[in-house]
Amino acid sequence: MLLKHDIEFTLNGVRKRVTVDITMNALDMLRDVVGLTGTKYGCGEGECGACTIRVDGETRNSCLMFAVDFNGRDIVTIEGLAADPKADALREAFVEHGAVQCGFCTPGMVVQASHILDTHPDADAETIKRGLEGNLCRCTGYKKIVDAVESACCGGR
């Protein structure tokens, strides 16, 4: 029999209470239970960054977390970044700099970039590249993604 657990957390600024199987993966919960599909499955093994979310401000691969790990935490997904003007500028920068092709890596990239922006507001290209190291993109060759993030750093130098 599967064990269930009640958890409570903040998701994109809204308090949430969910009952989940204790074995449920956090990415699956976001996508299948809560219905927020902006966070993507790319590998399920912590290798691609498509599932990147923010947990208490830090970025995490949601595919490597259990849903129950969300209990008591503050979770922000790509959908939640809509409320953040800084992240808004970042999204615009992605569009403007041509950083999006198939777009499958993009939500994870934007979430990761929002963290870089918060923690290293003056980041140069090298710092940004290192910050995006855990996010794979097969389409763009990364250059335009780095350009986009760089332009958003310092409110666009």
Added chain:
Amino acid sequence: MNVAEKPVIAPESLIGQRIQKKDAPEKAAGKTRYIQDMVVPGMLHAKILRSSRVHAKIKSIDTSAAKALPGVHVVLTAADVPNQQPIGVARDHLPLKGERVRSLRDEIAAVAADSDEIAEAALKLIRVEYEDLPIIAGPEDAIKPGAPLIHPAPLDADGQPKSLPPKTPVAFAGKADNIAMRFDYTHGDIAQAEAESDVVVEDTFQLHYVTHCCMGVSGVIAEFDASGNLLMYSNTQVPFLHKREFAEYLNIDPSRVRIIQPPIGGGFGSKLDIYPFEVICIFLARAAKRPVKMVFTREEEFLASPTRQPVLLTLRSGCRKDGTLTFRQVHTLHDNGAYTSWGATTPFVMMQTFSSLYRVPACDYHTTVVYTNNPYAGSFRGYGNLQATFAIEQHMDMLAERIGMDPLDFRMKNAQDAGEVTGQGMTFKSCGFKECLTTAAERSDYRRKHADNIANRNARGPVKRGIGIASMLHVGGGAKIYPSDGCGTILKLDDFANVTLITGASEIGQGSETVLSQLVCEELGLPISAVTVVNNDTAITPWDVGVHASRTTFIAGNSAIGAARKAKAKILAAAARKHGCDEAELDLRGGFVVVAETGEPLVELARLMRNLHFSDKAELVMTTFYYEPPSVHQDKAFKGDVSAAYAWAAQVVEVEVDTDTGIVKMTKVTGTHDVGRVLNRLGLEGQIEGGVVMGQGYALTENLIVDNGVTRNPNFRDYKLVTAPEIPEMDITFVESMDGEGPQGAKGVGEAPSICIAAAAANAIYNATGVRIFGLPFTPEAVYRALRGATPKPHWQAWKPA
């Protein structure tokens, strides 16, 4: 705004501008719904049981426990689908394998259940008994005399080959040998050309397995309506061709198959063929009478996706002392894997590079594609051209060195010009090849660095710098691989002067939606935002042969322009009638009908459109089609044209080789591409940069390790894609050769940027170290060994038919 207040409008062009991708805002906000995100009410979730043996007979399959699991709706094996039709380019396999498995990816059973977890649990309950067969682990084993057959002919009760009607597909009739396909091509007199050569070099090159690694894994949803019509949500790159094929497998009329393509998480050629999982999902939906969704895991994606074809390639090339190429002779052996997909036909593209990238008076080319028990190869951006270019461009450097000529001068001496017809019969109407070479060389300071690096080879310190150049030729004006290469367009103007562009051409992330909108707006003087593109539903869009061969901008672009020009003529005629002037005096600019000469606005387009809609003769829906321009198709000997236009490029790669560790760092890529004309500069740069980095991965990091039929590294940790910190500095420039047939002069470019990188990297490593490496990839271990002379040169006995 009132016309009276509107100042004159000067002509403005969108061509060459940096146009933002239409679908980018949705994607960057995480709102785009890919197939993985789609939920159809009532849908079941499906999983496939794959073989656990590389090559074996199936003795028995027991699905009873799986069927009994609560939540399981359907379990299918080959026995449950008695009339399976063979799939694939050579019709050599059945979606569900019942008697024999020929590779680890082979599909044995499939489950549709209430959830993925239940389907997964059901797979574990299926019992399969095998009887192992000898494994053909590589192409050289496949052609050994007496080698076990991968597709043996079936025997009758007396052990004699069954007599079957002619044209029985390979899946039923088998094959008498392991040869899946052969290509033989020749022009000129090879023996005489060799006799006239001052220098001849011969080497064998070895190309490895890589795979597409689309960030979005494969997936499909199939559902039948109450009348038995099939609706598929599919990531295919060729919806119209697949419609027909799916209908064939179901034995229904193709008009009863509808394919909707949700946005795709990457294609790169991987979605050109029909794969067993798609057909199996249809079988499940038919049996369950419910919609069924099947999505791969990443591991499955690595194990069961097509690959680029591994190739053993022996090239013999000659030239005269003055630097004139004399001949090329090529023998290759391709590992097809267990079944035939588009990978088997890549020799067709390779041939063009051997015969026509440079002026070669004589060319002799023989390719054998053989069955093995490995994963089967498909089409992948560049389509064989990476492999061919890897060999040719190394030989260009080697020949140049032998005759003491600068490698750039040697290439310039043999490079094609516009107007040339090659030995194979390809006609180069527009050709910026020489300008690509000189531009890339100048911008990278190639000559000076090349000489300096040689002089510094023996300097102290473990890190050596190298620079290498390579060039490429690829189709850029569609490709005549099907009997036709057409695309249709429907263009609808609404009463607010908005445009709906309904095109057969699919968007796979490459930006076709945006470029097609741009071409339409260029004609109609409207902003890009005025266009809505509908491109993903076979019930709505006109016919097209699919996204491949870098053809969309050229073919669909020309088709869209045709529709826009019809619309423009109609609008101007109406405006001329209204304003009592000649339509030739009018133009469309900035959302207005203007007097062409002065730019004086006559009427706002939206207002005119409203008027027209309320008149009774408006008919504001335009239709057009575009087929490749009439030109001679290739004959049976492969002579003639394959494309209306050809793309050219030269790329210079700079590396740092750490001779202590074997680590090769790609520091800079300078690329110059003849794109005909730059349409969307932003999108074009993005495609080129992405392609360069894909080429970097092919050269340095990516390697799908297939060992005795077993894929050893089906995950991103061990299959190493290039990450952000590793990318080179990129200097990308364009040559605009203004192709006469291209849309606004443009040619296709999607595949071009990946093609030269590995070849140029090989030349750069040689420039740095004086060591030439003939096999890919240039991983630290491989380079470390090669630098110490510990890598045997690849070798095989060039195989000729008995």
